[in-house]
Amino acid sequence: MARSAYQRGDDWKRDIDARLSDAGVVLLLVSADYCNSDYCYDFEMKKALERHAAGEARVIPVLLRACDVKKAPFAHLQSLPTTRGP
Numbered sequence: 001m002a003r004s005a006y007q008r009g010d011d012w013k014r015d016i017d018a019r020l021s022d023a024g025v026v027l028l029l030v031s032a033d034y035c036n037s038d039y040c041y042d043f044e045m046k047k048a049l050e051r052h053a054a055g056e057a058r059v060i061p062v063l064l065r066a067c068d069v070k071k072a073p074f075a076h077l078q079s080l081p082t083t084r085g086p
Contacts, residue, residue: 020047025058028074031065035072049073 020026026048034040051057061069061079069075 016044017047020044021051023048023051023057025060026051028059028061030061030063030067030069030072030074030079032067034064035067035069045073052077 028034028045028048048057048059052059059074059077061072061074061077063069063079063081069079
């Protein structure tokens with residue numbers, strides 16, 4: 001069984017925020033679970049797209065599982081794979 005990199009009491013939110021602020025490339029690993037996560041969708045994605053718009057980072061959506069992304073805030077970005085299902 002894999003162990004988490006975080007231990008009890010670690011501030012994972014602060015760590016994610018710091019790494020997101022330093023990243024030159026941000027991969028959005030998109031699935032229905034991602035789109036339904038308030039933290040991922042409202043915080044991480046928003047911050048990543050702000051940095052992308054400012055030219056500070058490149059955001060690449062990676063579609064892991066089928067979900068409706070036509071109206072997503074990142075819909076204007078080319079995703080991987082480059083073909084989206086029907």
